[in-house]
Amino acid sequence: MDPVLTLFRKTAAAENRQRTGLRRRYSVPVRHRALAYWQQQRQRGVGVRRVAAELGVAQWTLHRWIRAATAERPFRPVTVVPAEPETGAVATVTLRITPEGPRIDGLDLESAARLLRLLR
Numbered sequence: 001m002d003p004v005l006t007l008f009r010k011t012a013a014a015e016n017r018q019r020t021g022l023r024r025r026y027s028v029p030v031r032h033r034a035l036a037y038w039q040q041q042r043q044r045g046v047g048v049r050r051v052a053a054e055l056g057v058a059q060w061t062l063h064r065w066i067r068a069a070t071a072e073r074p075f076r077p078v079t080v081v082p083a084e085p086e087t088g089a090v091a092t093v094t095l096r097i098t099p100e101g102p103r104i105d106g107l108d109l110e111s112a113a114r115l116l117r118l119l120r
Helices: 003-015 028-043 048-055 059-070 109-119
Strands: 094-098 101-105
Touching: 003 028, 003 048, 028 048, 028 059, 048 059
Parallel strands: none
Antiparallel strands: 094 101
């Protein structure tokens, strides 16, 4: 048996000695062990349902842990750069993907604010 799986089962059983069903609770380190095992199995092509069964947790529980772990992304600050003066009658808006993130050129501050509101 996989050592990560064995360690997860042992620590989960120790945490939930008398609890069964929906009363079971898992600490953050135990959840991280489950996610490490899931990532290992995912590389082998094993699905969430089978991994959850091997871990002994509900499929929706493992799915919720995966979603929470992948949703933790750092915030990227928005930098407002003064617009270049327009030389032609038609303003062009360009989208560039930079290492710092997406950048949209050619919008004034009000248009950029409207765009951000629409993207929420």
